[in-house]
Amino acid sequence: xxxxxxxxxxxxxxxxxxxxxxxxxxxxxxxxxxxxxxxxxxxxxxxxxxxxxxxxxxxxxxxxxxxxxxxxxxxxxxxxxxxxxxxxxxxxxxxxxxxxxxxxxxxxxxx
Amino acid sequence: xxxxxxxxxxxxxxxxxxxxxxxxxxxxxxxxxxxxxxxxxxxxxxxxxxxxxxxxxxxxxxxxxxxxxxxxxxxxxxxxxxxxxxxxxxxxxxxxxxxxxxxxxxxxxxxxxxxxx
Numbered sequence: 599x600x601x602x603x604x605x606x607x608x609x610x611x612x613x614x615x616x617x618x619x620x621x622x623x624x625x626x627x628x629x630x631x632x633x634x635x636x637x638x639x640x641x642x643x644x645x646x647x648x649x650x651x652x653x654x655x656x657x658x659x660x661x662x663x664x665x666x667x668x669x670x671x672x673x674x675x676x677x678x679x680x681x682x683x684x685x686x687x688x689x690x691x692x693x694x695x696x697x698x699x700x701x702x703x704x705x706x707x708x709x
Numbered sequence: 710x711x712x713x714x715x716x717x718x719x720x721x722x723x724x725x726x727x728x729x730x731x732x733x734x735x736x737x738x739x740x741x742x743x744x745x746x747x748x749x750x751x752x753x754x755x756x757x758x759x760x761x762x763x764x765x766x767x768x769x770x771x772x773x774x775x776x777x778x779x780x781x782x783x784x785x786x787x788x789x790x791x792x793x794x795x796x797x798x799x800x801x802x803x804x805x806x807x808x809x810x811x812x813x814x815x816x817x818x819x820x821x822x823x824x825x826x
Contacts, residue, residue: 631814640799640817641752686751688815694759695740695805697815698768701751
């Protein structure tokens with residue numbers, strides 16, 4: 599089974615609202631990353647949080663990490679139509695730069 | 710600066726045929742990866758390479774082989790394609806952790822859509 603599991607699988611919100619996605623993982627990590635994928639395209643890196651960090655911000659993105667619960671959340675504030683995409687968490691595990699992805703959350707921003 | 714380039718973008722194979730997916734990066738990255746993406750499954754790691762001359766199995770390596778030809782190139786080979794290998798394949802690369810504070814975020818190619826009939 600996969601290392602990361604995002605929740606929810608799909609999310610629809612009104613433009614301007616905040617979107618929260620969660621990620622749970624199974625093994626110890628070096629860092630956790632969030633990526634965005636627009637339909638039919640490659641993935642784009644959004645933000646990385648190290649295992650010794652608890653919260654990180656980048657523009658409208660806020661990521662938290664709770665290593666005791668093996669979970670992370672991604673908050674997108676003031677959502678826009680352009681935020682419609684799939685979002686994936688990825689964990690960097692082991693000593694050899696192995697990056698494992700979850701199944702993703704499909705976010706749809708309603709006008 | 711092209712980033713990560715994958716070829717081909719689309720391919721249709723017959724069951725039993727072989728082919729090689731090519732990937733090249735021009736960012737002087739140490740690590741390279743091959744993933745497959747199937748509906749509802751997210752991305753699953755097939756093989757990865759932490760440096761030139763080394764390769765390691767990922768989550769779903771069966772039916773695939775890889776070759777890290779040099780620091781720039783990492784190819785994925787299907788020796789005898791099966792319909793279960795119909796998928797979108799992504800190549801990615803990253804700098805080694807702690808190098809120039811990039812901390813291992815991956816850069817992706819645009820994908821190869823492979824259909825095996």
